[in-house]
Amino acid sequence: MISYILLLFLSFLVLCSIALPSSCPNLCECDQNDSSWSVYCRKAIINDTIYAEILNQLPLTLRSLHIQPPSNRIGSNKLRWNDNINRFAQLRVLRLINCQIPAMSRSIRLPSLEVLDLHSNNIEHATMSNFGGMPKLRVLDLSSNHLNILPTGVFTYLRALRSLSLSNNTISDLSTNLLRGLNSLRVLRLDRNPIPIEHINELFTDVSQLDELYLNHCNLSSIYSLALDRIPQLRQLGIGGNNLKMVPTKELRSLPQLSVLDLSHNSIQEITACAFCNTNISKLDLSHNLLGISKDSPFNEDAFRTMPLRHLDLSFNHMNDFDSKWLGWAQEELTSIALSGNFLKNFEESWTYTLKSLIHLELAYNHIKFIPVQLPSRYYHLISLNISGNELTYLPDNINTLLPNVKTFDITANRFHTFSHTDLAFLNNVEQVYVDGNPWDCSCAIQGLQVHMRDRYAMRHILNYDNVRCATPSLVEGHSVLAITDVNDCAVLFGARYGLTQTSEMLILLAGVLLFAALLLMILGCIYFLRERQYKGSYVTREHSRTPLTMANTHSCSSSTNDTHGPLSPPFDPFLVSTETFKATPPLIPPAPPKPGSSYFGI
Amino acid sequence: MPLIMYKFLLVTSIFLIVSGLILTAFSLFSPLWEVVDFPRSHLSHHHGLWWDCIVHHETLIPLHEDQAELRGDRCDSKMDSSVQASLRVALEKGDEEARELLLHRFLPHHKGVIFFAVFTFVFGLISILIGSCSPCFPPNALLYVVGVFMTGACSLLADIIYIFAFNQKPIFTKEQSEPHQEVLSRRERGSIGPIYKRLGIATYMHMFGSMLLIAAFIFSIFCAYFLITSKHAHDVCCTSRKEYREQTKWKNNGLILKTGRVNHQSHRPFVVIDDDSSM
Numbered sequence: 001m002i003s004y005i006l007l008l009f010l011s012f013l014v015l016c017s018i019a020l021p022s023s024c025p026n027l028c029e030c031d032q033n034d035s036s037w038s039v040y041c042r043k044a045i046i047n048d049t050i051y052a053e054i055l056n057q058l059p060l061t062l063r064s065l066h067i068q069p070p071s072n073r074i075g076s077n078k079l080r081w082n083d084n085i086n087r088f089a090q091l092r093v094l095r096l097i098n099c100q101i102p103a104m105s106r107s108i109r110l111p112s113l114e115v116l117d118l119h120s121n122n123i124e125h126a127t128m129s130n131f132g133g134m135p136k137l138r139v140l141d142l143s144s145n146h147l148n149i150l151p152t153g154v155f156t157y158l159r160a161l162r163s164l165s166l167s168n169n170t171i172s173d174l175s176t177n178l179l180r181g182l183n184s185l186r187v188l189r190l191d192r193n194p195i196p197i198e199h200i201n202e203l204f205t206d207v208s209q210l211d212e213l214y215l216n217h218c219n220l221s222s223i224y225s226l227a228l229d230r231i232p233q234l235r236q237l238g239i240g241g242n243n244l245k246m247v248p249t250k251e252l253r254s255l256p257q258l259s260v261l262d263l264s265h266n267s268i269q270e271i272t273a274c275a276f277c278n279t280n281i282s283k284l285d286l287s288h289n290l291l292g293i294s295k296d297s298p299f300n301e302d303a304f305r306t307m308p309l310r311h312l313d314l315s316f317n318h319m320n321d322f323d324s325k326w327l328g329w330a331q332e333e334l335t336s337i338a339l340s341g342n343f344l345k346n347f348e349e350s351w352t353y354t355l356k357s358l359i360h361l362e363l364a365y366n367h368i369k370f371i372p373v374q375l376p377s378r379y380y381h382l383i384s385l386n387i388s389g390n391e392l393t394y395l396p397d398n399i400n401t402l403l404p405n406v407k408t409f410d411i412t413a414n415r416f417h418t419f420s421h422t423d424l425a426f427l428n429n430v431e432q433v434y435v436d437g438n439p440w441d442c443s444c445a446i447q448g449l450q451v452h453m454r455d456r457y458a459m460r461h462i463l464n465y466d467n468v469r470c471a472t473p474s475l476v477e478g479h480s481v482l483a484i485t486d487v488n489d490c491a492v493l494f495g496a497r498y499g500l501t502q503t504s505e506m507l508i509l510l511a512g513v514l515l516f517a518a519l520l521l522m523i524l525g526c527i528y529f530l531r532e533r534q535y536k537g538s539y540v541t542r543e544h545s546r547t548p549l550t551m552a553n554t555h556s557c558s559s560s561t562n563d564t565h566g567p568l569s570p571p572f573d574p575f576l577v578s579t580e581t582f583k584a585t586p587p588l589i590p591p592a593p594p595k596p597g598s599s600y601f602g603i
Numbered sequence: 604m605p606l607i608m609y610k611f612l613l614v615t616s617i618f619l620i621v622s623g624l625i626l627t628a629f630s631l632f633s634p635l636w637e638v639v640d641f642p643r644s645h646l647s648h649h650h651g652l653w654w655d656c657i658v659h660h661e662t663l664i665p666l667h668e669d670q671a672e673l674r675g676d677r678c679d680s681k682m683d684s685s686v687q688a689s690l691r692v693a694l695e696k697g698d699e700e701a702r703e704l705l706l707h708r709f710l711p712h713h714k715g716v717i718f719f720a721v722f723t724f725v726f727g728l729i730s731i732l733i734g735s736c737s738p739c740f741p742p743n744a745l746l747y748v749v750g751v752f753m754t755g756a757c758s759l760l761a762d763i764i765y766i767f768a769f770n771q772k773p774i775f776t777k778e779q780s781e782p783h784q785e786v787l788s789r790r791e792r793g794s795i796g797p798i799y800k801r802l803g804i805a806t807y808m809h810m811f812g813s814m815l816l817i818a819a820f821i822f823s824i825f826c827a828y829f830l831i832t833s834k835h836a837h838d839v840c841c842t843s844r845k846e847y848r849e850q851t852k853w854k855n856n857g858l859i860l861k862t863g864r865v866n867h868q869s870h871r872p873f874v875v876i877d878d879d880s881s882m
Contacts, residue, residue, distance in 0.1 A: 475690060493767060502711045506718045513756045517749045524745040524827070531831055 217241030238262035316341035336360035365389035388412035413437035439471030619819035626812030635803030712768030
C-alpha cells in the first residue's frame with residue numbers, strides 16, 4: 001500500500017515537472033526576463049486554433065502579448081476573443097492588432113492590464129461590461145474599428161484611463177456624459193470621425209483636464225465654433241485635415257499652454273504676420289499644405305515672432321525653392337526641420353545655411369538620386385538625418401566625414417542592394433539605422449548587414465526589422481533578412497571578407513594553382529637547359545680529341561708542297577720521287593712548319 | 604639501368620593518376636558525402652553533391668509503421684524544381700526539420716568540389732597524354748610533372764574546401780531551447796532530438812584519390828629526374844638502323860689524304876670524294 005502511494009507521488013511529481021516548463025510557441029518570439037515573458041507573434045497568419053494553442057503554451061507569468069499579422073503579405077489574422085486569456089493575471093500589455101475580432105468578451109478579467117491595443121479590428125459595439133474587469137487600464141486603443149454608437153457610461157469603470165483613441169471609426173454621435181468621471185484622461189483621439197462640433201463641445205465639459213486632443217480629418221465645418229476655452233490646459237492639438245485656409249490665430253489665443261500644433265493636410269497657402277504670437281508653440285506641423293504655391297515667400301517675416309519654435313514640419317508642400325531666410329525669427333532657435341516631399345532633388349546650401357541650431361533634418365521623398373561627395377557645412381552638426389523614400393543606391397566613401405555626428409540615420413525605402421565595407425564601418429557607429437523597405441540582395445554580402453542588425457536586436461521593433469526583407473535571390477524573396485542563416489552564397493574559405501563571392505574565390509584558387517604550376521615549369525625548364533649545356537661541353541671535349549688528326553693531315557700537305565718545288569718528270573717517275581721525298585723529310589722537319597701551313601691554306 | 608627505372612616510374616605514376624581519377628569519379632556521384640543521423644526518428648539524411656537521400660533505419664519494433672510505409676526512402680536531385688519549392692516552404696517554418704531541409708540544395712562547398720573536380724579530370728587526362736609521349740621528347744617529362752602537380756592540387760583543394768565547410772559553424776544560429784526542455788516539451792511532434800553529422804565514405808574516397816594523385820606527382824618527379832640525368836637520354840627513341848649508322852658514322856679516325864703531283868692545274872678547288880674503299 002505504501003509503495004503504491006509512493007509511486008503515485010512520484011508520478012505526480014513527474015507530471016508537475018512536465019507541466020511547469022513552458023516553451024516559446026513556434027510562430028512567436030519571446031523575450032524572457034527572470035520569470036516574466038514578453039511574447040510577439042508577428043511571423044505568420046494566426047487563426048482561432050493557433051491562438052488557442054499559443055494561449056495554452058504561454059506561462060502564467062506572461063506580461064506582454066503582441067499578436068499581429070506579418071506585414072509582408074496580404075491577409076490578416078482571424079480571431080475571436082478567447083477568455084482563456086483571463087488566466088494571465090499579471091498581463092500588463094495586450095495588443096491584438098488587425099485580427100478581425102468582431103467583438104470583445106463581456107467576461108474579461110485582467111486585473112493588471114494597463115495597455116489594451118485593439119486597433120484595426122472589426123469591433124462594432126462596446127458596452128460597459130466589456131471593460132469591467134480592467135480596473136488598471138491606462139491606455140485604450142480602439143482605432144480603426146467599426147464603432148458607431150457608444151452608449152452612455154461605456155468607459156465608467158476605467159477610472160485610471162489616461163489615453164483613449166477612437167480614431168478612424170464611424171462615430172457620428174457622442175452620447176451625453178460619455179466621458180464623465182474620467183478624471184485621469186489626458187489624451188483623446190477622435191480623428192476621422194464625423195462628430196458634430198456641438199457634441200465635441202459638450203464632451204469638453206467632462207474632460208476639461210485634457211492635455212492632448214486630436215481632431216484631424218473630422219470635417220469640422222467651422223473651426224471657429226470649437227470651444228477650446230473649455231480645455232485650457234491643452235498642450236497638444238491636432239486639427240489637420242479640416243480644410244483650413246488660414247491659421248486659426250484667434251482660437252489659439254485661448255490655449256496659453258499649447259506647445260504642439262498639428263495643422264497638416266489643410267489648404268494653408270501662407271503664414272501671415274504674427275500668426276502664432278504670444279503662444280508657446282515649439283512644434284508646428286504644416287505638412288501637406290499649399291505653402292510655396294506662389295512665387296514669393298509663403299512666410300511673412302514676422303510669421304514666427306515671439307514664439308519658441310524648435311520643430312517645423314514643411315513636408316509635402318511646394319517648397320521647390322525653399323530658403324531658410326524665409327523663416328525669419330525662427331532661424332536662430334530652430335533645431336529640427338522637415339522638408340520631405342518637396343521635389344528638392346539634391347542637397348542645397350540655401351535650405352539650412354541660416355539655421356545655426358539645426359540638428360535634425362528630414363529630406364525624405366525628394367527624388368534624391370545620390371549623396372554628393374561634399375555636403376553643405378551645416379550637415380556636419382546633424383544628429384539625425386532622414387533621407388528615406390528617395391532613389392539612393394549607394395553611400396559615398398567619405399560618408400563618415402560628411403556626417404560625423406549622426407546618431408539616427410533613416411534610409412528606408414531607397415534602392416540599396418548591399419553595403420560596402422566603408423558604408424558598414426560608418427553605419428556601425430550610428431546608433432539607430434532604419435534600413436527597411438530596400439531591395440536587399442541576400443547573397444554573401446548581406447552578412448555585414450546581418451551583423452549590424454544583430455548588434456541592435458534589442459531595438460528590432462523600433463527599427464522595424466520585420467520589414468527588412470530580401471529581394472534576391474528568388475529562393476529567399478520576401479523573407480526577413482535576419483531569418484536568412486543558411487542560404488548565403490558565401491565563399492567557403494574567405495567568407496564575406498574582401499568582398500569575394502564564391503565564384504571569385506574559386507577562380508582565385510585556380511589562378512593560384514596555375515601560377516604555381518607556371519613557376520614550377522620555369523624551375524624545371526632551367527634545370528633541363530642547364531643539363532643540356534653540360535652535354536654540349538662534353539661535345540666540345542670530343543672536338544678537342546680530333547686536333548691531332550688535323551695535324552697529321554698537315555704533314556701530308558707538307559709532303560705535297562715539297563713535291564711541287566721539285567723538277568718535273570714523266571708520270572712513271574712520280575712514284576720514285578715520292579719515295580725520295582719520304583727519305584728527305586727528316587732533315588727538313590725544323591724549318592717546314594710555317595711553309596706547309598700557308599701552302600695548305602693556299603690549296 | 605636508369606632507363607629501366609625511368610620506364611617503371613612512368614608507368615607507375617600513370618597508373619596512380621588513372622586510379623585517382625576513377626576514385627574521384629565514383630565519389631562525385633555518391634550521396635554519402637555527409638551523413639546526418641536522427642536517432643530519435645530512426646532515419647539519416649545523406650547529403651551528396653548532386654542529390655540528397657533520406658534513409659530510414661530498420662528497427663525490431665517499428666514505432667510508426669504506417670508512417671514508415673508512407674515515408675519511404677527516397678533521393679531528391681538538387682536540380683529538381685519541386686525541391687526548390689519545398690525549400691521555400693521550409694524557410695517559412697524555421698524549425699529544426701526545416702533547417703535540415705535547407706541543406707538539400709547546392710551549397711557553396713558542393714559547387715567548390717564540383718568546380719575543382721572538373722579541372723582535376725581535365726589536367727589529369729592532359730597529364731596522361733603528356734606522360735605517354737615523354738619517352739620520345741624529353742622536355743615532356745617536365746610538362747608531365749607540372750600537369751600531375753595541377754591535377755593533385757585541384758583535387759586537394761576540393762578536399763580542403765569541403766572539410767573546411769563541414770567543420771564551419773553557422774554564422775547566425777537562432778536561439779534554440781535547451782535539450783532538456785525539448786525532452787520535456789509536451790509538443791513531441793515538433794521536436795527532432797539530437798542531431799549528429801559525420802563525413803561519409805564518399806569524402807574519404809575522394810581524399811584517398813587525392814593521396815594517389817599526390818603520390819603520382821612524387822613519382823613523376825623521380826621519373827623526370829631519371830630521364831634528364833640519363834646519359835643516353837637522347838638514345839632512348841633511336842631504334843632505326845639507319846639512324847644508328849648516321850650517329851656512328853663519324854666515330855672513326857680521321858682520314859689521311861694523299862695527293863698526286865700538282866701540275867699547272869694546282870690552283871683548282873680541293874674536292875674530297877667519299878669512297879668506302881679508302882677506309
